[in-house]
Amino acid sequence: MPKIKDKPVAMGRHIIGIYVLSFILLVFLFYFHWIIGSVMTVLFAGSLYYSMEREKQLVNQTEAYISTLSYRVKKVGEEALLEMPIGIILYGDNYQIEWANPYMNHFNEADSLIGEKIDVLAKDIPSFLKDEKETFWITIGPYDFQVYNKKEERLLYLFDRTKQTELHTLYQHEKTVLGIIFLDNYEEITQNMDDTAKSQINSQVTSILNKWSNQQGIYLKRTSQERFMALMNQNILSELEKSKFEILDEVRELITDKNVPLTLSIGIGLGSEELPGLGELTQSSLDLALGRGGDQVVIKDDNSGKVRFYGGKTNPMEKRTRVRARVISHALKELVKESDQILVMGHKAPDMDSIGAAIGVLKIAAANDVEGFIVLDEDDINTGVKRLVDEMKESEELWSYFIDPGSALDIVTKDTLLVVVDTHKPSLVQEEKLIHKTEHVVVIDHHRRGEEFVDHPTLVYMEPYASSTSELVTELLEYQPSKLSLNMLESTALLAGIIVDTNSFTLRTGSRTFDAASYLRSKGADTVLVQKFLKEDLDIYVRRSRLIENTNIHRGHIAISVGNSRERYGPVVIAQAADTLLMMTGVEASFVISEREDGRIGISARSLGDVNVQVIMEKMNGGGHLTNAATQLDDMAVIDAYEWLKEIIDEYYEGGETE
16 A cells, blocks of 8 residues: 555656756746746646646545555455355353354354354364364364464364365275285195095185175285285275174185184285385284184284284184194204303293293203293282292202392393293283393293284294193103203193193193193192192182172173172182183183272183183283183273173174274
C-alpha cells in the first residue's frame, strides 16, 4: 500500500518544479515583451488548472483502488478462514472449544462444536495437549489429521492427511516379503524309502504347497528337496497371519508310510529395504524356527525389531543322533584344550538340571587337563538345590571349584571359555557381564530357542527334543577321553537334573533319556540320594495344598490355580503346585498364578504335550519348554494376570498364534 501512495506524491513534486520554472520564464517575458507575457500567462493558468484537476482525479482513483483492494484482501482472509479445507480450533484452559471454523463441523454430528470438550473429536487430543506436543496425528472417523498446536494462542490447525496415509498404507502393503519353507524331517522320513515312495511324497508335498501358494498369490519356487523359496507382499502376509498359517496343519496331516507326520518350518523376513538384508532376516527366522523345534513360522520385522511366532503346538520329533553328540563332544574338547581356563554358568535361581549340567561340563574340562570353575550365587538358590549344595560342601574337592560371580569377573580373560548351560538368554544367566568379557562362549541348552540369544557364540548345542541339559551333557561325557571319571556325587547331581526335568521320567522322556540315566547309574549315581534332595518340608506341602485349593478348570481341561493376594510363595512351590495339578484326572495343562516372595507375580505352566505352554508363556514375556514354562510379571495384580492368561489361552485355541 505505501508504494501506491508514494507514486502521486513524487509526480506532484515534479510538476511543482516545472511550474516554478515556468513562472520565472513568464517574468522574463513580461520584462522584455508584455503582450507575449500576457498570452503565456493565460496559457500557464489554464495548464495549471488542468493539471490540478488531473492530479485530483488521480488521487481519487488511487484512494478508490486502495479501498477496493483492502476490501478484497479482507474478504479473501474471511473466506480462507471459513471456507478453506483446513480445520481451525481455538480452545480454552479446560480444553473446551471456544471457536471452530465451519470446516470442522463436517466431522461432528452436532451443528456446532463451540462449547464442546475437545475430546469429542478424538479421545487422545487432551493427552497430546498436556504433553505440549507441537505436532501430532489423530483419527476422526475415517479421516487422518496432522495437527499443529500453537500453545501460546491455544490454537490448533488440522490438515487432512487421509490420502497421504492411504498411499503410505498401500506402499507398506506392497513391500516385498521373503520366506523360506523347510521340510523339517524330510531327510529322516525318506532316507530308507525307495524311489517310488519318495517320488510320491514329493508330489504330495509339492501339490499341497502349490495349491496354497496359488490361492494366496505367492510366488513359490522349490530350490532343493527340502527347501522352497516364497515371495509375497505384506498384504498377503497379513492375510496369512489372520489364518494363523493353516498350511502347517495341512502338511502335518500328510502321514507317511512310517506313520510319522511331515512338518514345515517357515522363516519370513520383512521391513528391510535392501534385498541382501531381507535375505539375512529370512534365514535368521528359519534358523530360529528350527532351533525351537520346527513345525512353526517365525517372522522377523526389521522395522519394529520384533519377532512373531505361529504354530509350534506339537512336540518336536527327536532328530538328534549319537553322531551329532560325538561331533559336538569332539568340538567342545578342542575348544577346552585351546582355552586358558573354563567357566561354567547356569541361569539365575539354578535348579538341579542347571547345576548337574555345570558339574558335567566341569568334568569335561578336568578330563582334558584344563582348570575349570562353576559360577554360583549361594544367595540365589532354593531349598531343593540347597540340599545338593550342602552335600557338595562336604566334598571339599568338588566344592573348591565353585566360585561366586564377583570372583569369576576377576579371573575371566579373553582366552577363557565360558560355557552357558540350561539357558541361552543373557538376561537369565548368573552374571551377564561374563559373556562380554570373553570371546569364546558355548551354549548347551534343551529349551526352545527364543528371540533373545547370546551374541556370536563359538559353539551351540541346543536340542529341544532332549529331556534336560543334564541328558545332553551326559552324552557328551561319553565321548571324552577315557581317563574321565565321575564319582557318586557328581553322577547323582546329573541324574537329579534329569529326574527333576522329566518329573521322574514321566514327561519329555525318550529312549536316549534312559540311556543317559543308565550311564550315570553305572558311574555310581544314587537314586536314594536323589530322593533325599527332592524331599520337602511339611509346611511347604501344606502351603502348596492351600494354593491348589483355589483351582478353576478353563475350557474343560486346563487347570488354573490363583493364589491368595495376601500370601506369597516361592517359585519352587508354585512350580510344584503346577506339577501336582497336572496329575489330576482330565487335566491336560496346568497354570499356577501367585505373588512371589520378591513381590512379582509368578506363573508356572505345565503340560502333558498336547498344549504348548511355552508359546503361551512367551505371550506373557516368559518362555521355557513345550511342556514346562514360566513367566514373571511386574506391576500387576494376581487377578489381572489371571484374566490376561485366560485371554491368551483362548487366543491360542482359536488360532494358534504364538507371538
